[in-house]
Amino acid sequence: MEEKLxxxxxxVSRFVKDGDVVAVxxxxxxxxxxxxxxxxxxxxxxxxxxxxxxxxxxFDMLIGAGCVKKVSFALVSLEEFGLAMNxxxxxxxxxxxxxxHACNSVITSLRAAAMGVPFLPLKGMFGSDVFxxxxxxxxxxxxxxxxxxxxxxxxxxxxxxxxxxxxxxYGNIRIQGSPxxxxxxxxxxxxxxxxxxxxxxxxxxxANTHLTTIPYIYVTAxxxxxxxxxxxxxxxxxxxxxxxxxxxxxxIKTPEGFQEYLEQRVLNRRD
Amino acid sequence: MAEYTVAELMAVCLAREIxxxxxxxxxxxxxxxxxxxxxxxxxxxxxxxxFNTSDVIDPEPTEVPFSSAGPALQERAVAYIPLWQTFxxxxxxxxxxxxxxxAQVDKYGNTNLSVIGPYEKPxxxxxxxxxxxxxxxxxxxxxxxxxxxxxVLVEKVDFITGQGYLTGGKAREEAxxxxxxxxxxxxxxCIMDFEPxxxxxxxxxxxxxxxxxxxxxxxxxxxxxPDKMETTEPPSKEELEFMRQIDPKGVRELEFH
Numbered sequence: 001m002e003e004k005l006x007x008x009x010x011x012v013s014r015f016v017k018d019g020d021v022v023a024v025x026x027x028x029x030x031x032x033x034x035x036x037x038x039x040x041x042x043x044x045x046x047x048x049x050x051x052x053x054x055x056x057x058x059f060d061m062l063i064g065a066g067c068v069k070k071v072s073f074a075l076v077s078l079e080e081f082g083l084a085m086n087x088x089x090x091x092x093x094x095x096x097x098x099x100x101h102a103c104n105s106v107i108t109s110l111r112a113a114a115m116g117v118p119f120l121p122l123k124g125m126f127g128s129d130v131f132x133x134x135x136x137x138x139x140x141x142x143x144x145x146x147x148x149x150x151x152x153x154x155x156x157x158x159x160x161x162x163x164x165x166x167x168x169x170y171g172n173i174r175i176q177g178s179p180x181x182x183x184x185x186x187x188x189x190x191x192x193x194x195x196x197x198x199x200x201x202x203x204x205x206x207a208n209t210h211l212t213t214i215p216y217i218y219v220t221a222x223x224x225x226x227x228x229x230x231x232x233x234x235x236x237x238x239x240x241x242x243x244x245x246x247x248x249x250x251x252i253k254t255p256e257g258f259q260e261y262l263e264q265r266v267l268n269r270r271d
Numbered sequence: 272m273a274e275y276t277v278a279e280l281m282a283v284c285l286a287r288e289i290x291x292x293x294x295x296x297x298x299x300x301x302x303x304x305x306x307x308x309x310x311x312x313x314x315x316x317x318x319x320x321x322f323n324t325s326d327v328i329d330p331e332p333t334e335v336p337f338s339s340a341g342p343a344l345q346e347r348a349v350a351y352i353p354l355w356q357t358f359x360x361x362x363x364x365x366x367x368x369x370x371x372x373x374a375q376v377d378k379y380g381n382t383n384l385s386v387i388g389p390y391e392k393p394x395x396x397x398x399x400x401x402x403x404x405x406x407x408x409x410x411x412x413x414x415x416x417x418x419x420x421x422x423v424l425v426e427k428v429d430f431i432t433g434q435g436y437l438t439g440g441k442a443r444e445e446a447x448x449x450x451x452x453x454x455x456x457x458x459x460x461c462i463m464d465f466e467p468x469x470x471x472x473x474x475x476x477x478x479x480x481x482x483x484x485x486x487x488x489x490x491x492x493x494x495x496x497p498d499k500m501e502t503t504e505p506p507s508k509e510e511l512e513f514m515r516q517i518d519p520k521g522v523r524e525l526e527f528h
Binding site: 027029073074075076079083087093102104122123124127128129131177180181183199229233236 | 397
């Protein structure tokens, strides 16, 4: 096992490239890899294709900051704080390409990539305009029974970014609580960057094998980043910072407000 | 009779759609379905199985969180279950009900959470339909509408994100999605279902104090009106006490401000 500890800056500059397909961990504002998102914004990465099921501030910030060319999603929203306004503005202006899905078709496209197959079949989807407009969904027949199914094209991430609870320096990862699709995303990707609240000793990992959720073979870089999900929550460690999410929701109402937020809270600050 | 808010009434109406033993999934930003699942489990459906977007089974939160995927909604759960495994259950026909919100609902129960206006050049880009394009095609749904008006209840949705009965009649079968469909629509004014032959929306009951005229004026299509009109049963004292105990901060009122 090789050591994979990097600074946040080094991990992003070495392993996130312009034009990459980036799977983003977490759901809503829970265990979102916000420190990594902010670093991607600071480094001005371009033309990313971001992938996730139900996303919030993470997607909205990357889109608003001009890092994104394409979005594969089932929902982008700030939940009770309202619409993800950067997402909305850029989508309405035709400045981002939308690959709109159902939750399970996003997940299935990652499962296909994780399995190393070009597509997987899914029931349902027919009759929805999502199925009609999405070019990565098409109708097939089961070769054995003739059943009509939706084929979902694989989405293979170049890089997956995740925030986890603990990691050792070799990249053995512990997610305590719901993993959402983060494990699948790590399996599917060429590279995976993980920020962790704590760095654990490898001996401690070996003494508690059952606690490892993603083994080092899937992990490219580990960053020690306490509060790396902030202002999203990290189960058992901290809840989401409602004041900060509210401030963000307020700021993104106008492009100027968002720009000001970026300058104050992201560009001129280090995580 | 105890005083109650329309949010509390709606939560109870949604809860009544859950039968004992049902497996029910509550999605993201779903404060009323969250209350409904907890109500059902605590009262008439102790054996229902509660799945949510915190990816757990059967949580027993002491206090409900604002984010319906928040860590507090994992409290005392028996297990974590990744959502994709819950979707696997749905594909196997082993999930009974989901609750669905929408920006537009039409007379055949199709829902739109994608765009207002043309898809390629939308007037308003909405958040997206989350699980709906998949789940609405394979299982039963109940739709909740906190603001019943003619912009939400429309003749035809601009975009079908979640499949209802499509163009009505046998359209679902013809599209290759024979199972499931919307069972009820619960709004701040009334409860509606779908007439079995045409699959068009039909009024079932008016909430206490709401008039038929009010419902008609606020609906963008001709509702089927039954000969016999029911009045929605209000929440019981015990149901109200329970809601106020697990939700002291008023999460259930979020969609009504």
